[in-house]
Each structure stands twice: as structure tokens, then as C-alpha cells.
Amino acid sequence: MILICSSLASAVALIEVALFSFLGNLVDWLNNADRATFWEVHSTRLIIMSVLVLVVLPILKFWYEAVVHQGLIGNFAMRIRWLAHRYVLRQSVDFFQNDFAGRIATKVMQAALGTRDTVMKITEVLVxxxxxxxxxxxxxxxSDWRLAVPLVLWFLGYLLVMRHFVPLLGQMSKAQADARSMVTGRIVDSYTNISTVKLFAHADRxxxxxxxxxRHMLDTVYNSLRTTTRMTVALNVLNALLLFxxxxxxxxxxxxxxVTTGALAFTVGLVLRMQGMAHWILWEVAGLFEDIGTVQDGIETIARDRTLVDIPDAAPLIVTKGEIKFEDIGFNYGKSTEGEQRAVVDNLSLTIAPGEKVGLVGRSGAGKSTLVNLLLRFYDLRHGRILIDGQDISRVTQESLREQIGMVTQDTSLLHRSVKDNIAYGQPDAxxxxxxxxxxxxxxxxxxxxxxxxxxxRSYxxxxxERGVKLSxxxxxxxxxxxxxxxNAPILILDEATSALDSEIEAAIQESLYSxxxxxxxxAVxxxxxxxxxxxxxxxxxxxxIVEEGxxxxxxxxxxxxADLWRRQSGGFLAREAAE
Structure with a gap:
């Protein structure tokens, strides 16, 4: 498709240049021809040029526009967005926790458009x-070799102007793209947490x-516009020198x-045409480097190497019994464990028998949720192994691992879709x-x-x-x-699964959970x-x-x-009843 565009653009350019040459010849013919025999002598060449102008050139331009607008502009960007989204979606949880969701989404959208425009400009402009x-x-x-000298000198000056200004515009575009995505991230962050903003009455903040x-984004815009003004002035000076x-x-x-009179008409006409093109060319090339800057800015985020990947030829997890083993595992969220600082999970070993129901208890920060995240392989261990039915979870596919685990969390997040779609997310073909x-x-x-x-x-x-905000x-x-x-996965994780329910509903749902x-x-945490x-x-x-079991x-x-935690709970009277 891109090769077709290049071929069509080349053909159109050659015909347009040939038209200016024909204009010079036509002036010479009119100066020297006898009016009585003009059509007889020049009719064939006039007919050929007429066919080129009325038939060939419109057809070529039609196919060029059709290929560009129907084949490339829409499809190219959409495919890049899909591929970028597909890649980003498989990044680790840590990747998303360290950035604004809105900022990441903006970079996916911007990088796709930047990549498309870069390819299109290279195809259209350079060719x-x-x-x-x-x-x-x-x-x-x-016509005369001396006529080519001003054009060559102008082109060299044109290249110098581009060499100086275009890279500057590229750098500024990169800064501008980053600032734009940062602003989007901040705004989306406010909208996503609108309840918190309202609760603390911090709209002004x-x-x-x-x-x-x-303001930071506007500074980058001003820098870019000042550079653009200087570039335009330099180009206007070059164009004036070329025409003169x-x-x-x-x-x-x-x-x-x-040279003939026709050569004068031909050269001046073509120079005037190229003057108009010069501004377009420079803007397109500047835009090309701006697009490259945007793509580079996006690539730094969306094409970051995945920190959590399946090993080559990873096998799917097969759960037959549901035995879970933590073997001397250690983990610390990338922090150093030197000196007195202890890891978040420190040399922990635990075996959960098939069908066993285990409750994880401890103070906040004890490592309970981290242990669950490690079982789900949201993070990789520093050392040790986690086995499910004897299979090391680091050697099976992440998709198959999480397919075998059902989890209900305290902070429930629903997709901005129908109730039916949210429930069916557990089994799409239900x-x-x-x-x-x-x-x-x-x-x-x-x-x-x-x-x-x-x-x-209504109803389902x-x-x-967003995130289920329409529901309590x-x-x-x-x-x-x-x-x-x-x-209905064979392994079940409950992380404060009933904490958001009132006592009556909790009692009813506990029966469902037990079944x-x-x-x-x-x-269960x-x-x-x-x-x-x-x-x-x-x-x-x-x-x-692990400090206690039983x-x-x-x-x-x-x-x-x-026992100490039990006594401290508001339901401590239950402890007294149990003791009695």
C-alpha cells in the first residue's frame, strides 16, 4: 500500500513538472508560429497534454487520494493503537501502579497517530x-545549465535551515507530547477520584x-511557536533570493x-510554484520531526520492556487437586534488604493441602496481600518457589495461572459495562x-x-x-x-470479601461462599x-x-x-464466649 502511494506521488510530481516545461514550450510556439498553421503543426502535442491534464492527472490523483484516505489513514492508526494496547495490557501490575492510567492511554493514542503521520509524510513529502x-x-x-545554479544553491540553503530548525522542533514536540499526556493524566486522575475531591471540598485545589x-504545557507550546517563527522568516528570505x-x-x-522567452516563463512559473511548495515542504518536514518526537515520547512509555513475562514455551497450568506450596520465598518490591531492613516476605514456607481452607491473619503490613499477589504472579520472587500441584507458577503461562484462581477483593472494581457483562467476565461463554x-x-x-x-x-x-460507581x-x-x-475456579482467594456488606447480607452471602x-x-484474608x-x-x-498456625x-x-488481635477487635465478646 505504501509502495503504491509512493509510485502514484512520483507520477503526479513528474507530470506537474512536465506541465511547466510544456508551458515554456507553448510560449515559444506562440511567439514563433504562424497562426494559420499553428493547429496543424502542434495539434498532436496539444492533444497529448490535454489528455494528461483532463484524464491522466485526475485519475492518478483520484487513486492516490483513495489509497491514502481509504486504505492508509484510518487502518494504519487503528492497527497501531490495537497493537500498542495489546502490548501495554500485558504489562505488569507494577507498570500501571507507577503511572497515570490517563497518561498511558494518551500516549497509546498519540504514538499511533504520530507513527501514521511519520510514515505518510515520508511517503508523500520525500518522494x-x-x-x-x-x-x-x-x-x-x-534550457541552460546556469539556470540550475540558483535552484541548487537555494536547495542547499533550504537543507541548512531544516538541519538547524527541524531537530529543535522535534525536541520541543517530544516535550510538548509529554506535557500533554501529563495534563491528561492529572485531569483523568481528578475525574476518577471525583468522590474524594468532593468529600474533601478540594475542587479549587x-x-x-x-x-x-x-501552564507547563503552554511553556512548551510558546517555545515551539517562537522557533517556528524564526524558521518561517529564514525560509521567506531564501525564497525571495531564489525568485530574484x-x-x-x-x-x-x-x-x-x-534562452528563449518560453524558458523565462517556465523557470519563473516553476520557481513561484516551488516557493509555495517550500513552505508546505518545510512544515511537513517539521511536522515529520514533531511526529517523530511524539512517537519517541510514546515509545518510552508504551514500548517499555515487560518486567514480568512467560518463559519461552511456558506450559499451561493444570490443576487436578489444588495443592499450594510456598517454598522458602522472599520478596521486597524492589527495595534493598541490607542491614536491619527485612523483606516484605522473608523466607516463608507454607503448604496448603488440596481442599484446605486457610485464613491469613496479621497486622496491616504483615505481608498477607503481598503473599496473595505473589500467588497470582503479579510480581516475581527474589528467591524460592511457589508450586500448584507440583508446577512452578513461574514456568507456566500467566493466563492459565489466573484462570485457575478466583478472587474477591475488598476494593471491588467493575468494568464500565453492563451488569451482565461484569458477571459474565468470570465465564465469557456463560x-x-x-x-x-x-x-x-x-x-x-x-x-x-x-x-x-x-x-x-435496565436490569442486567x-x-x-466507571469502576462501578453507579452501585453502592x-x-x-x-x-x-x-x-x-x-x-468456579479450583483455587479461591477472598481478600476481605464481605467487608462492604451489611450484617444481614453478609450472613446470607457467607452461606453462598461456604458452598x-x-x-x-x-x-481468605x-x-x-x-x-x-x-x-x-x-x-x-x-x-x-509466619509466627503462628493452628x-x-x-x-x-x-x-x-x-489471641491479642482477637481481644482488640470490637467483637471481643466473642472471644470471651469462645473461652467460656
Missing amino acids: YVGVYFTGAVVMFAA EDLYARDGL STGALTIWLWTLDA SLEQIIEAAKRAHADEFIPHLVDPKGR DAHVG GGQRQRVAIARVLLK LMEGKSVI AHRLSTIAAMDRLVVMDKGR THDELLRKGGLY
């Missing part, structure tokens, strides 16, 4: 102009936060009878009947039939808003539980200890290590950290 300029020099020299970014020198030289050669059944088991059917979104969509077709915390949690119920746990290996007291085994963590009653009798 078209290269052929145009070469043809002009050849035809000038055909967010205004200043965005305004500071806009070509016109003066042609008249002088005409006085020496070295029927509507299966989706409704999962919703009933999660007690979500109590509110779903009454949902209506701003576009009038109603959209839930408890409603979001029940949809999330329905999603995991439908997924869901049947035959599954379960890891909870600060509210009463929710996991009935687990087969409780594992107490502190400072990245059942609820056994740990209470030990009088250690778990």
Missing part, C-alpha cells in the same frame, strides 16, 4: 519533493493542580540570446440463565432488576459506570462475588477475624513471616499474637 526537485533541476539545466500542568536570482539570471540569459443463577447465589438479584442507567438500559443490561459498595461486592461464583468453597483450596474463625487453619503473619481455638489457647 514527491525528491522527484519534483530533481525534475525541475534537469529541465532548468536542459484540583483546579490549581491541572492549571499548573497546563532566477528571474534576473533568466532575463540576462535572454538578452544574450542563450448463558443468561447461568448469569442470573450466579447473581441469585450472591444475593445480587435483590437490586439488579431495579437498575436503570442514564440511557434507559444497565451499565454500572455492597452492590459492587455482590456483583463481584457473582462473577467469581460463575468462574463455593466446597472442594476448593481457599486462602481478613482483618475482621470473626469472618475466618471457622477456617480449617489460620496462619498468622508478622513482618513477612485453628481458632488452638491459637486462642496459645495466647499469642492472634
Whole structure:
């Protein structure tokens, strides 16, 4: 497709240069021809040029525009966006936690457009102009070699102007693209956390936060515009010198009878045409370098090497029993563990038998959630292994690993899609009947039939808003539980799964969760200890290590950290009842 564009652009450029040469010849013919025999002598050449102007040139331009607009402009950018999104989507969780989501999305969009425009400008400008300029020099020299001298000198000056200004514009474009994506990131961050902004009455503060970014972006725009002005002035001087020198030289050669009147018309006409093109060329080349700057800025983010990848020929995880083993694992979020500083997870070993229900307990920062994230392979270990049914999770595909694990988190995030789509995310090919059944088991059917979104969509077709903001915390949690119920994975992780529910709904859903746990290996993380007291085994963590293990009653009798945490809970009276 790009080769076709280049060929068509070259053909159009050659014909346009030939038309200026024909104009010079026509002036000579009119000066020297006998009016009575003019058509008889020149009719063939006039007919040929007429066909070129009326038929060939429009057809070539039609096909050029058709290929560019129907084949390249839309498809090229969309494919690049899809490929960039596909790559970014498989980056690690850490990649997204260290940047604005809006900033990343902006860079994906900008880089795609920049890449498309870069290719298009190279195809259109360099090919078209290269052929145009070469043809002009050849035809000038055909009249008299001295006519080509001003054009060559102008071109050298033109190259010097581009060499000086265009790289500067490229650097400024890169800075401008980064500033633009930063501003977008700040604005999207405010919109995403609008509840927090409203809660703390900080609209003015967010205004200043965005305004500071806009001011920085405006500085980059001013720098670019000042450079553009200087570049335009330099080009205007070069163009004036070219027109004057070509016109003066042609008249002088005409006085020496070295060139004809037609040559004067041809050279001056073509110079005037190239003057108009010169501005377009310079802007296009400047735009080319600006696009390159934008692409470079985007590439620095979206094409960053993935830090978490599958090994070559990684096999899919096959879960037959559900045994989970943590073997002497260590992890520390990239921080140093020298001196007194201890790792977040420090030489931890733990085995969860097939079908066993284990509760993870500990103070905040003890490493419970980190242990869950490591099992999901959101991060790679510093040392040790995690095995599921004897298979090292670092040697299986990430997709297959997470397909075998169902998880309900405390901070439930739903997709800005319909309720049906959110529940079916656990099993995309599920029927509507299966989706409704999962919703009933999660007690979500109590509110779903009454949902209506701003576009009038109802019940399971109603959209839930960004991150599920149209639903209450408890409603979001029940949809999330329905999603995991439908997924029905052999390994289940519950991270404060019922924390957003009121006591009545929690009691009802606990029954569903207990039925869901049947035959599954379960890891439950909870600060509210009463929710996991009935687990087969409780594992107490502190400072990245396991400090206690046992059942609820056994740990209470030990009088250690778990017993202390139990006494401190608002439901401490339960501890007294258990002790009695």
C-alpha cells in the first residue's frame, strides 16, 4: 500500500513538472508560429497534454487520494493503537501502579497517530519533493545549465535551515507530547477520584493542580511557536533570493540570446510554484520531526520492556487437586534488604493441602496481600518457589495461572459495562440463565432488576459506570462475588470479601461462599477475624513471616499474637464466649 502511494506521488510530481516545461514550450510556439498553421503543426502535442491534464492527472490523483484516505489513514492508526494496547495490557501490575492510567492511554493514542503521520509524510513529502526537485533541476539545466545554479544553491540553503530548525522542533514536540499526556493524566486522575475531591471540598485545589500542568504545557507550546517563527522568516528570505536570482539570471540569459522567452516563463512559473511548495515542504518536514518526537515520547512509555513475562514455551497450568506450596520465598518490591531492613516476605514456607481452607491473619503490613499477589504472579520472587500441584507458577503461562484462581477483593472494581457483562467476565461463554443463577447465589438479584442507567438500559443490561460507581459498595461486592461464583475456579482467594456488606447480607452471602468453597483450596484474608474463625487453619503473619498456625481455638489457647488481635477487635465478646 505504501509502495503504491509512493509510485502514484512520483507520477503526479513528474507530470506537474512536465506541465511547466510544456508551458515554456507553448510560449515559444506562440511567439514563433504562424497562426494559420499553428493547429496543424502542434495539434498532436496539444492533444497529448490535454489528455494528461483532463484524464491522466485526475485519475492518478483520484487513486492516490483513495489509497491514502481509504486504505492508509484510518487502518494504519487503528492497527497501531490495537497493537500498542495489546502490548501495554500485558504489562505488569507494577507498570500501571507507577503511572497515570490517563497518561498511558494518551500516549497509546498519540504514538499511533504520530507513527501514521511519520510514515505518510515520508511517503508523500520525500518522494514527491525528491522527484519534483530533481525534475525541475534537469529541465532548468536542459534550457541552460546556469539556470540550475540558483535552484541548487537555494536547495542547499533550504537543507541548512531544516538541519538547524527541524531537530529543535522535534525536541520541543517530544516535550510538548509529554506535557500533554501529563495534563491528561492529572485531569483523568481528578475525574476518577471525583468522590474524594468532593468529600474533601478540594475542587479549587484540583483546579490549581491541572492549571499548573497546563501552564507547563503552554511553556512548551510558546517555545515551539517562537522557533517556528524564526524558521518561517529564514525560509521567506531564501525564497525571495531564489525568485530574484532566477528571474534576473533568466532575463540576462535572454538578452544574450542563450534562452528563449518560453524558458523565462517556465523557470519563473516553476520557481513561484516551488516557493509555495517550500513552505508546505518545510512544515511537513517539521511536522515529520514533531511526529517523530511524539512517537519517541510514546515509545518510552508504551514500548517499555515487560518486567514480568512467560518463559519461552511456558506450559499451561493444570490443576487436578489444588495443592499450594510456598517454598522458602522472599520478596521486597524492589527495595534493598541490607542491614536491619527485612523483606516484605522473608523466607516463608507454607503448604496448603488440596481442599484446605486457610485464613491469613496479621497486622496491616504483615505481608498477607503481598503473599496473595505473589500467588497470582503479579510480581516475581527474589528467591524460592511457589508450586500448584507440583508446577512452578513461574514456568507456566500467566493466563492459565489466573484462570485457575478466583478472587474477591475488598476494593471491588467493575468494568464500565453492563451488569451482565461484569458477571459474565468470570465465564465469557456463560448463558443468561447461568448469569442470573450466579447473581441469585450472591444475593445480587435483590437490586439488579431495579437498575436503570442514564440511557434507559435496565436490569442486567444497565451499565454500572466507571469502576462501578453507579452501585453502592455492597452492590459492587455482590456483583463481584457473582462473577467469581460463575468462574468456579479450583483455587479461591477472598481478600476481605464481605467487608462492604451489611450484617444481614453478609450472613446470607457467607452461606453462598461456604458452598463455593466446597472442594476448593481457599486462602481468605481478613482483618475482621470473626469472618475466618471457622477456617480449617489460620496462619498468622508478622513482618513477612509466619509466627503462628493452628485453628481458632488452638491459637486462642496459645495466647499469642492472634489471641491479642482477637481481644482488640470490637467483637471481643466473642472471644470471651469462645473461652467460656
